Amino acid sequence: MRRRRSSLWSDVAFLFFLVLCYVTILYVAGDPNRYMENLFFLNIAFLLAVITYFTNVTAGLVLNVAFIFAYGGYILYRSVTGGEAIGTGSYYWMLLAPLLTLAVWLFTWESRQLQEENDDLKEQKERLATLDESTDLKTTLAFQKDLSVFAGISERYGIPLTLVVIRVKYWNEMRRFIRADQLSDAILDISKISQASIRTNDTLYLLDRENVTWGLLLFTDREGAKVVMERIRSSLTQFNTQDFADKYKVQLNLKIGAVAYDKSKVESAIDFVAQAQRQLEYDV
Template identity: 30%
Template sequence: MTNKHQNANLYIDVCWLLFLAAFAGTAILMALSGHLILNTIYLFCTIVLLLMTYFWGLLTGLVANFLFIAIQIIIVLYQYLAKTQDIPWPLMFWMVQPLMLSVILYFLTINQTYLQQQSRDLQTALIERGAFDAQTNLRTRVAYQEDAQVFIETNRRFQLPVSTLIIKIRYYNDLRRMMTAEQLTELLQLASSTIKKITRDNDITYLLDRDDPTWAILIYANTDGARVATSRIKEGFDKAFRDNPDLTNVALALVVGVATWDPETMKTPSDFMEAGLKETQYDVS
């Protein structure tokens, strides 16, 4: 998969270079041929052929190009046989350039489409595994369990303090009955983006529950350091809430529970998370 991805990127770069070179060659030949009106007409036809290739595929593009070539040949033969005009040799490049540009554009398009599809498949796989929330771009409970195990192992090996912050919206069940669906969506996005923005680069933010919005953060800090982060998150949320015109008529506040990993009382990441959830009940600030 990695080699295919790298090859697709390489093909795109090569196709872009060839496409630009072919267009530059076309511009030079147009300038040298000197037939302004015919060149303008042929250029417009070439753009139409490129659009047909882009939207309807290579087969349609080839058929349209061969039809364009046939029309040019018929016109030239008519002019030659009727003795109305000599064969315009300087314009013969229009029999080749549109076809060449269409083929290059097709290969450029299919490689770009491949990379876009790979990106969509990757995001879908993450969502299906439950490790990624598509709406908020945050990791989920599944990812929290896996990452917490890494933090716990780091604590065991290097004695680094590890804490988790569990964040909820105060009185959410009551607020939900008073808010519209649009306001609830806006609230979820606002809280998620604010929490993620305020945390440090090496802190990881998770959305544990969408129905009863619950976020979590894993940090390398002791309890005091985690409480400093708690104050920073609450202040940032209050400011973002005041600046949001869609939520100004709702009384919103966060509750945050802080738990520091204790191997004596905790055995699993679930214990760690549950300790943080329990602490949210005592946050009355």
């Protein structure tokens, strides 16, 4: 409802701005004898509106007050020195300038409200998202939530739990050789290697998209994790020879590490991931 109201006010302000412009065109065209004078004041009115657009309504209104006083002094000077009568048309620019400023401010304010709301929704989406958009893999947020569940099952039933972390070697260097529009495809293709090497009840997570890192939560011990790691390496060798090197013009290499879950040594999900990542240093 709030978004609809903001959009409505923004549309009303824009239409009001167009009406003012149309009326001004008629006013300027209706008095050819004062064309240059009216054109000069029209530029000032638009300048005040532009300043309001890039600053705020307070600055715009202060400048409009200064303009009204200056314009009023100008009319009074012409009336005294030239004997010109002060007609209703003399007040046109006194009304147009602040109305134009208010229209622009209202349109800008509502647009900024919509932009702020859009930014808030994006932040909320990123904060609450449990799936990566391009790969459909679970994210770090999902990993933190799932770890507490898996750890509880592991402790209750005495089932060993192991985290396997997979990272692409020299990813930052590889990105220079892969086109920007192919990066998501590359991440997805590498993810498929790991997905094809695990059981259906094991879970794959995309822990870091920048320095691409995956995590596997396995209900197995270190020895069982080594079997999975070897399957991933075997799949990688086949994938390098068949698809990846031809498609992306680079050779793919992975670093794989694993650490078993120990409640006494794991302070949090982030600490668990950090322990597994330290194991990557031994995979050279």
